[in-house]
Amino acid sequence: MDKNQTLNLRRKHIGPSCKIFFSHDPIKIVRAKGQYMYDEKGQRYLDCINNVAHVGHCHPDVVKAGAEQMEQLNTNSRFLHDNLVLFAQKLQATLPERLSVCYFVNSGSEANDLALRLAWQYTNNRDVITLENAYHGHVSSLIDISPYKLQHQSDAPSPDVYRGKYRADHADPATAYADEVKDIIDKAHSKRRKIAAFIAESLQSCGGQVIPPAGYFQQVAKHVRKAGGVFIADEVQVGFGRVGSHFWAFQLQGDDFVPDIVTMGKPIGNGHPMSCVVTTKEVAEAFMSSGMEYFNTFGGNPVSCAIGLAVLDVIEKEDLRGNAVRVGRHLTHLLEKQKEKHLLIGDIRGVGLFVGVELVRDRTKLTPATAEAQEVIYRLKEEHILLSADGPHRNVLKFKPPMCFSVEDADLVVEKIDLILTGTLP
Amino acid sequence: MDKNQTLNLRRKHIGPSCKIFFSHDPIKIVRAKGQYMYDEKGQRYLDCINNVAHVGHCHPDVVKAGAEQMEQLNTNSRFLHDNLVLFAQKLQATLPERLSVCYFVNSGSEANDLALRLAWQYTNNRDVITLENAYHGHVSSLIDISPYKLQHQSDAPSPDVYRGKYRADHADPATAYADEVKDIIDKAHSKRRKIAAFIAESLQSCGGQVIPPAGYFQQVAKHVRKAGGVFIADEVQVGFGRVGSHFWAFQLQGDDFVPDIVTMGKPIGNGHPMSCVVTTKEVAEAFMSSGMEYFNTFGGNPVSCAIGLAVLDVIEKEDLRGNAVRVGRHLTHLLEKQKEKHLLIGDIRGVGLFVGVELVRDRTKLTPATAEAQEVIYRLKEEHILLSADGPHRNVLKFKPPMCFSVEDADLVVEKIDLILTGTLP
Structure with a gap:
C-alpha cells in the first residue's frame, strides 16, 4: 500500500x-x-x-529462537516447561540473591500493576508514593500513579540534581530528596493512611533522563520499610545492561541497595510482548496466602521464554x-x-x-x-x-x-x- | 531436564x-x-x-507469518505499518459497522482495563456492573470487577437458566434477568452513583459455561444506556468463531444487538500475546478529548498483526x-x-x-x-x-x-x- x-x-x-x-x-x-x-x-x-x-532490530539469534519454539509449542504455564524455569533461573542470576521469585507477564504495565498487587497484599497497606513526572504504565491503576500523565499534589520531588529542588550545588542531595519522601510518609501517617510502596524507575526515563544521586534509594528504602512499605524498582525502560557497568540500573546506587520488587519489560524480549516481576520469597508467600490464584494466559509461555533466553545470551556473547x-x-x-x-x-x-x-x-x-x-x-x-x-x-x-x-x-x-x-x- | x-x-x-x-x-x-x-x-x-x-497448536501458517515478520521488523505503532491497518480492517469486517475503531494491546486483561478507561472517559460516570461469577482479568482494576476471584454484594445475577434465579421454566428469563440489572441501576441512582458500564462475557466461561437467553443483552443495553452507561462485551474467551454460527458470541443475541465496546484476547494470536479493544467512533473521540495519549509499547506491532492476520485467514480457509x-x-x-x-x-x-x-x-x-x-x-x-x-x-x-x-x-x-x-x- x-x-x-x-x-x-x-x-x-x-x-x-x-x-x-x-x-x-x-x-x-x-x-x-x-x-x-x-x-x-x-x-x-x-x-x-x-x-x-x-x-538490535531483528537479531538473528532471537528470531531463530522464537521461530523454532513457535514451531514446537506455545502454551500456558499450567504445564511444566524447561524454558520457563531456565529463563527464571538465568534472570535470577543477574539479581541479588534475595530477589528469587518471578512472575511472567506480558507488558511493563502488567508488571507494575502486579507489583502493586504484591505490595498491597504483603503490607496490608494501600498508599503508593510515586515521583513527580513518573510514568509507570497505561492500565488504570498505573495512570493513577503516573504524574507524567496525570498531575498529583503529593508526589515526591524527582531527584533531579540539574533542575530539581536540590541541585548539584547542594551538600547532600540524596539525603535531601529522601527526606522529602519521609515527609510524605509522615503526612500520610498523620491522616492515618499507611504506606504500601514507593515506586520509582531506577533512572527516570520519560520524566527527563534523570539520574538519582547515589545513596538516595537506600535512604528512601529505609524510610519506606520503617513505615511498613516496600521499594519497587521499575527497570522496564532502563534494565538489561543499558547502563553498561551493571545489569540493572538500581545497582548504580551501590551493592548495599536491594529493592523488594523489580519490574522488567521493554528490552526483555527485544520487541516480543513479555515482561516480568521479580520479588522475594516473603512477598511471594504473602501473595499466595491470599488464596487467590494468579494466572496469566500468555505470561511465561515457551516462546516468550525462548526469546528471553536468547536475548540474555546475546547481551553476554556480544x-x-x-x-x-x-x-x-x-x-x-x-x-x-x-x-x-x-x-x-x-x-x-x-x-x-x-x-x-x-x-x-x-x-x-x-x-x-x-x-x-x-x-x-x-x-x-x-x-x-x-x-x-x-x-x-x-x-x-x-x-x-x-x-x-x-x-x-x-x-x-x-x-x-x-x-x-x-x-x-x- | x-x-x-x-x-x-x-x-x-x-x-x-x-x-x-x-x-x-x-x-x-x-x-x-x-x-x-x-x-x-x-x-x-x-x-x-x-x-x-x-x-490448532503450532499451525504452520501462523508460525510462518510470525517467523517471517520477526525477521523483517518488530517495532511499535508510532511508525506506519500495513500489518496494523490491514489487521484492523479485517477485524472490523467481522463486526457491526458501528464498531470501527481498534486499540491493540497485549492481553485480555489489558483489553478489559482499557475498555473500563474508555467507558469512564466517555460517560463521565464511575460504577461498573458485573455479573456474579464473572472473570475479566488479573490486573487490579479487573480483580475489582471479577466476582470469580473476589465475591461482591451487588453483582447482577448470572443469566443461568439451569441453576440461576430464573430458570428454563420461567416465562421470560431474558426480561427477568435484565430487570435485575435495572434494579441495580436504580439502587445506584438512589445512592447518587452513576453507571459507566455493564460488562459481561458474551457467554460466561469460568463462570460455568453459561449461555444467556436471547434478548437479554438487548434489554440490559437499553437499561444501561438509558442510565448513561455503555455495554462492554467481553469476547476474550469466546470470540473468533468458536460458537460456529457467528464470528462473535454476542451475535447469538440477534442482529439488533450491538455492544459499545468489544474486547478480544486469547485466540486472537493463537498463543502469541496480543489482544484488542474495538469501539465506536464516538467513544474513541471522547477518549481522545481527554488529551491523554494512549501508548502501548508492544500493542499492534507488525509481528502481532501478521500473526493476527494469519489466524483470521486460517479460520476462513479451513x-x-x-x-x-x-x-x-x-x-x-x-x-x-x-x-x-x-x-x-x-x-x-x-x-x-x-x-x-x-x-x-x-x-x-x-x-x-x-x-x-x-x-x-x-x-x-x-x-x-x-x-x-x-x-x-x-x-x-x-x-x-x-x-x-x-x-x-x-x-x-x-x-x-x-x-x-x-x-x-x-
Whole structure:
C-alpha cells in the first residue's frame, strides 16, 4: 500500500489517542536490522530511541529462537516447561540473591500493576508514593500513579540534581530528596493512611533522563520499610545492561541497595510482548496466602521464554554491556564538547547508552528550550536520524538506542546536532 | 531436564500463586500440533481445553507469518505499518459497522482495563456492573470487577437458566434477568452513583459455561444506556468463531444487538500475546478529548498483526466455523445421550465448540457434584485427555478445544467419560 493509503486506513480504524511519530509526515518503516530502520523507499534511518530492540532490530539469534519454539509449542504455564524455569533461573542470576521469585507477564504495565498487587497484599497497606513526572504504565491503576500523565499534589520531588529542588550545588542531595519522601510518609501517617510502596524507575526515563544521586534509594528504602512499605524498582525502560557497568540500573546506587520488587519489560524480549516481576520469597508467600490464584494466559509461555533466553545470551556473547560503556562514554564525551560550544545545551547526563541532553534558553534560569528541542528532532529526522525529546518540558533529547549502537553512529548524530545548532544545516 | 528437576526449579523461581494443572503429578509438555499435545516421553494428549491455540497448536501458517515478520521488523505503532491497518480492517469486517475503531494491546486483561478507561472517559460516570461469577482479568482494576476471584454484594445475577434465579421454566428469563440489572441501576441512582458500564462475557466461561437467553443483552443495553452507561462485551474467551454460527458470541443475541465496546484476547494470536479493544467512533473521540495519549509499547506491532492476520485467514480457509458447528453438534448430541444414561449429568449446554456439562448429585436439588467432576478430570488425564472443570462450584466440565477438534476426538472423549461414569474404567 502506498503511504497515504496506510495513513488513511489508520485514521479510520486505529484509536486517535494512539499517536504517531512526526504526525505531519509520519514514517513508514518496513524493515530494520541492528540500529537501522528502513522506510518503504529503502531509505535508512539511524535509530537512537528504540530501547525495546535492545540487542538490535531483528537479531538473528532471537528470531531463530522464537521461530523454532513457535514451531514446537506455545502454551500456558499450567504445564511444566524447561524454558520457563531456565529463563527464571538465568534472570535470577543477574539479581541479588534475595530477589528469587518471578512472575511472567506480558507488558511493563502488567508488571507494575502486579507489583502493586504484591505490595498491597504483603503490607496490608494501600498508599503508593510515586515521583513527580513518573510514568509507570497505561492500565488504570498505573495512570493513577503516573504524574507524567496525570498531575498529583503529593508526589515526591524527582531527584533531579540539574533542575530539581536540590541541585548539584547542594551538600547532600540524596539525603535531601529522601527526606522529602519521609515527609510524605509522615503526612500520610498523620491522616492515618499507611504506606504500601514507593515506586520509582531506577533512572527516570520519560520524566527527563534523570539520574538519582547515589545513596538516595537506600535512604528512601529505609524510610519506606520503617513505615511498613516496600521499594519497587521499575527497570522496564532502563534494565538489561543499558547502563553498561551493571545489569540493572538500581545497582548504580551501590551493592548495599536491594529493592523488594523489580519490574522488567521493554528490552526483555527485544520487541516480543513479555515482561516480568521479580520479588522475594516473603512477598511471594504473602501473595499466595491470599488464596487467590494468579494466572496469566500468555505470561511465561515457551516462546516468550525462548526469546528471553536468547536475548540474555546475546547481551553476554556480544558484550553489549561493554559496548554500552565504551560507546556511551564516547557519546557523552562528544556531547560535552558540544555543550562547551552551544549555550543551548544546559546539561548532559547519562550512564551507558541511556543519555539525556537538556536544552535551555538560559543556563542560569534553566528556561526550557522546548521548541528548540522539537526543531532538533525534526531536523534530525530530515537527516534520517531518529531521536526524541521528553521530560516534563519536552526539552530533553533522549538517547536510548539499541545496544549495538556504535562509535561511528555516535559521531554521526553528534555531528548533525552540531550542524543544526550552528545553523549550518540547510 | 528430567521432570523433577523442572519441577524443583519451578518451585524455587516461579511465584507459588501460579498454579499448575494436576499439581500432584503435573504434565510436562514439549510439543503440540493441532488438537494434540505431547509430553517428554512422546505420549500424546487430546486437548479439549486450550481455546488459545484456536486454529490448532503450532499451525504452520501462523508460525510462518510470525517467523517471517520477526525477521523483517518488530517495532511499535508510532511508525506506519500495513500489518496494523490491514489487521484492523479485517477485524472490523467481522463486526457491526458501528464498531470501527481498534486499540491493540497485549492481553485480555489489558483489553478489559482499557475498555473500563474508555467507558469512564466517555460517560463521565464511575460504577461498573458485573455479573456474579464473572472473570475479566488479573490486573487490579479487573480483580475489582471479577466476582470469580473476589465475591461482591451487588453483582447482577448470572443469566443461568439451569441453576440461576430464573430458570428454563420461567416465562421470560431474558426480561427477568435484565430487570435485575435495572434494579441495580436504580439502587445506584438512589445512592447518587452513576453507571459507566455493564460488562459481561458474551457467554460466561469460568463462570460455568453459561449461555444467556436471547434478548437479554438487548434489554440490559437499553437499561444501561438509558442510565448513561455503555455495554462492554467481553469476547476474550469466546470470540473468533468458536460458537460456529457467528464470528462473535454476542451475535447469538440477534442482529439488533450491538455492544459499545468489544474486547478480544486469547485466540486472537493463537498463543502469541496480543489482544484488542474495538469501539465506536464516538467513544474513541471522547477518549481522545481527554488529551491523554494512549501508548502501548508492544500493542499492534507488525509481528502481532501478521500473526493476527494469519489466524483470521486460517479460520476462513479451513472453515473452522463450519467445523465448530458440525463437531459441536455431534459432541452435544453424544453428551445428551450420556445424560439419558447417567443421572450425574444434570445439564448439557453449549454453542459450537463451547460446551459445558454440569454434574449434579440430584437433578431436582441440583447439588453440585464437585468431587465427581474432579474425579472425571483426573481419570481422563490418565487416559491422556485434557479436560477441566469450572464454574462457581467447579462442577461444570468445560469443552473449549482448538477449533480443529474432530468428530473422532469427540467420540473418544465421550466414550471415555461414559466408561468413567459407568465405573468400568480400571
